[in-house]
Amino acid sequence: xxxxxxxxxxxxxxxxxxxxxxxxxxxxxxxxxxxxxxxxxxxxxxxxxxxxxxxxxxxxxxxxxxxxxxxxxxxxxxxxxxxxxxxxxxxxxxxxxxxxxxxxxxxxxxxxxxxxxxxxxxxxxxxxxxxxxxxxxxxxxxxxxxxxxxxxxxxxxxxxxxxxxxxxxxxxxxxxxxxxxxxxxxxxxxxxxxxxxxxxxxxxxxxxxxxxxxxxxxxxxxxxxxxxxxxxxxxxxxxxxxxxxxxxxxxxxxxxxxxxxxxxxxxxxxxxxxxxxxxxxxxxxxxxxxxxxxxxxxxxxxxxxxxxxxxxxxxxxxxxxxxxxxxxxxxxxxxxxxxxxxxxxxxxxxxxxxxxxxxxxxxxxxxxxxxxxxxxxxxxxxxxxxxxxxxx
Amino acid sequence: xxxxxxxxxxxxxxxxxxxxxxxxxxxxxxxxxxxxxxxxxxxxxxxxxxxxxxxxxxxxxxxxxxxxxxxxxxxxxxxxxxxxxxxxxxxxxxxxxxxxxxxxxxxxxxxxxxxxxxxxxxxxxxxxxxxxxxxxxxxxxxxxxxxxxxxxxxxxxxxxxxxxxxxxxxxxxxxxxxxxxxxxxxxxxxxxxxxxxxxxxxxxxxxxxxxxxxxxxxxxxxxxxxxxxxxxxxxxxxxxxxxxxxxxxxxxxxxxxxxxxxxxxxxxxxxxxxxxxxxxxxxxxxxxxxxx
Numbered sequence: 001x002x003x004x005x006x007x008x009x010x011x012x013x014x015x016x017x018x019x020x021x022x023x024x025x026x027x028x029x030x031x032x033x034x035x036x037x038x039x040x041x042x043x044x045x046x047x048x049x050x051x052x053x054x055x056x057x058x059x060x061x062x063x064x065x066x067x068x069x070x071x072x073x074x075x076x077x078x079x080x081x082x083x084x085x086x087x088x089x090x091x092x093x094x095x096x097x098x099x100x101x102x103x104x105x106x107x108x109x110x111x112x113x114x115x116x117x118x119x120x121x122x123x124x125x126x127x128x129x130x131x132x133x134x135x136x137x138x139x140x141x142x143x144x145x146x147x148x149x150x151x152x153x154x155x156x157x158x159x160x161x162x163x164x165x166x167x168x169x170x171x172x173x174x175x176x177x178x179x180x181x182x183x184x185x186x187x188x189x190x191x192x193x194x195x196x197x198x199x200x201x202x203x204x205x206x207x208x209x210x211x212x213x214x215x216x217x218x219x220x221x222x223x224x225x226x227x228x229x230x231x232x233x234x235x236x237x238x239x240x241x242x243x244x245x246x247x248x249x250x251x252x253x254x255x256x257x258x259x260x261x262x263x264x265x266x267x268x269x270x271x272x273x274x275x276x277x278x279x280x281x282x283x284x285x286x287x288x289x290x291x292x293x294x295x296x297x298x299x300x301x302x303x304x305x306x307x308x309x310x311x312x313x314x315x316x317x318x319x320x321x322x323x324x325x326x327x328x329x330x331x332x333x334x335x336x337x338x339x340x341x342x343x344x345x346x347x348x349x350x351x352x353x354x355x356x357x358x359x360x361x362x363x364x365x366x367x368x369x370x371x372x373x374x375x376x377x378x379x380x381x382x383x384x385x386x387x388x389x390x391x392x
Numbered sequence: 393x394x395x396x397x398x399x400x401x402x403x404x405x406x407x408x409x410x411x412x413x414x415x416x417x418x419x420x421x422x423x424x425x426x427x428x429x430x431x432x433x434x435x436x437x438x439x440x441x442x443x444x445x446x447x448x449x450x451x452x453x454x455x456x457x458x459x460x461x462x463x464x465x466x467x468x469x470x471x472x473x474x475x476x477x478x479x480x481x482x483x484x485x486x487x488x489x490x491x492x493x494x495x496x497x498x499x500x501x502x503x504x505x506x507x508x509x510x511x512x513x514x515x516x517x518x519x520x521x522x523x524x525x526x527x528x529x530x531x532x533x534x535x536x537x538x539x540x541x542x543x544x545x546x547x548x549x550x551x552x553x554x555x556x557x558x559x560x561x562x563x564x565x566x567x568x569x570x571x572x573x574x575x576x577x578x579x580x581x582x583x584x585x586x587x588x589x590x591x592x593x594x595x596x597x598x599x600x601x602x603x604x605x606x607x608x609x610x611x612x613x614x615x616x617x618x619x620x621x622x623x624x625x626x627x628x629x630x631x632x633x634x635x636x637x638x639x640x641x642x643x644x645x646x647x648x649x650x651x652x653x654x655x656x657x658x659x660x661x662x663x664x665x666x667x668x669x670x671x672x673x674x675x676x677x678x679x680x681x682x683x684x
Contacts, residue, residue: 215654218609218613220603220610221603223405247604248603248604255528257523272509275511276511
């Protein structure tokens with residue numbers, strides 16, 4: 001009885017979403033349905049709302065990749081992107097996924113940018129057997145939750161704990177730090193995930209964690225805690241937060257006389273970080289990131305120049321690169337599958353190995369997470385300088 | 393040494409609370425209204441200062457003065473539009489209106505310019521670092537404390553030596569009697585809002601320079617903390633707001649120093665509850681007996 005009710009609710013939701021989508025409709029779906037020359041790929045991204053900059057960047061990268069792939073096509077077929085805007089909200093991401101799978105009947109979906117909005121699509125994708133690739137969702141839960149693999153879900157980015165592990169190895173081997181302090185955002189799973197992995201690896205490397213402190217997002221005064229950290233005398237401070245607070249913390253730390261190296265993750269990657277902290281305070285700080293546009297690798301430099309040619313000389317950021325890679329990641333699987341059938345694409349995606357992309361050489365592990373290298377960037381006078389690349 | 397450093401951290405934070413608390417306490421003293429929109433005037437002041445510095449290319453003092461002027465006018469405007477028509481309404485009606493005004497300013501501001509944060513330029517004030525016996529003092533925090541003290545002294549002079557100050561004290565004592573004595577109560581109340589809001593504007597600019605990041609909802613928590621500070625010192629009493637603000641800043645710094653940084657905001661409100669239970673008149677208040 002209950003099941004029936006649920007199914008009914010789901011059906012009416014689907015219908016409502018379909019009707020709504022039809023109203024605002026692109027109308028293009030009817031034209032292409034039954035057309036054998038195109039492969040329809042759904043794009044479910046944050047094109048407006050709170051984290052629109054992530055979604056927009058991914059869309060730019062993905063469009064560039066699609067244009068390049070379509071020059072030759074995949075077995076004579078061209079990729080057609082069907083975009084929905086999830087407005088940076090989980091509920092919109094869910095209804096977007098419903099529209100793409102039931103109405104547009106796409107072969108696969110790219111999106112969403114954040115972990116929350118990616119998780120919101122999991123059930124729809126599993127039920128409809130349509131593969132979803134999240135370009136930048138870093139939470140392990142997206143592909144593997146409750147001891148169960150979400151077998152239709154994939155990702156292009158590495159997962160949170162990986163960054164923490166890389167940072168710990170960097171601290172021990174490059175900085176030669178013997179002791180470290182951890183300063184986390186206690187309201188963020190991202191921050192906690194990185195910190196836990198850092199701690200585990202750093203202690204395994206023989207280092208000692210001398211202090212662990214926490215703040216809450218939107219705090220502005222960190223001086224008291226920083227004074228406390230200073231007296232613990234760490235060689236290195238791991239600060240896995242987002243750029244707003246990280247910028248303030250680094251600035252206030254330097255004012256407090258805490259001059260040791262700081263390190264964060266990709267959450268620091270924003271021009272606002274430099275504005276908030278000031279170029280000078282950021283000297284001697286490092287981040288792990290998906291890629292660096294300053295990496296001399298030929299593949300990366302080709303991507304950077306192609307991107308600059310298409311987008312008015314804009315230098316591509318990590319989200320642009322992840323969007324671009326997602327395009328190729330998917331195209332490679334479709335090529336190997338030899339068909340645009342969702343089931344076959346899923347199987348091909350699972351077998352991805354040694355695929356060379358901009359953000360690293362991909363091999364998919366059994367939890368659908370790519371095993372690939374991370375890039376370490378150093379801030380020098382407010383500029384991100386490519387420091388080194390660390391392989392897992 | 394660490395303790396002294398923490399006290400300095402606390403005093404810098406406390407000076408900002410104190411400046412905002414002064415406006416709260418003055419308005420309450422005169423119209424018995426808790427002006428919840430006060431924290432948002434602080435936010436507006438911060439943004440006015442930001443645009444003065446970045447767009448008009450002004451230095452610290454002119455930006456501070458512009459921000460204080462704009463906030464003074466803004467405060468008067470709020471009072472005339474939202475509070476004056478409710479002057480004789482119930483206290484609860486005025487309180488609810490204050491909350492409404494606060495939300496209107498916050499979300500109106502977000503509607504106009506978006507919610508993204510803004511960063512003050514880093515070079516508005518020199519940032520020399522002095523190391524005295526292992527305690528590092530930032531020239532900015534000294535200057536901020538200095539500006540706060542100077543503004544408080546000016547305020548004390550206005551309230552105790554000037555004509556408008558005398559009118560304010562008279563109105564706060566008994567508005568009807570003051571009216572009978574030929575004091576223009578409406579203008580006096582407007583002047584109070586103007587002065588209180590100007591101080592909030594100054595606090596906004598100082599906050600921006602010291603903490604760099606500003607955003608449309610930045611006034612909410614400092615506004616509430618300033619309210620706690622005002623109650624702590626005794627609401628309606630000007631020296632009480634100053635001491636309450638500084639004390640609250642120091643308490644917060646010490647809580648973080650003890651390693652409980654996540655409890656800092658909670659402790660501030662526990663202080664509010666304890667004060668209301670055990671010393672409702674505040675540290676500086678007299679225990680008034682109600683006439684029956």
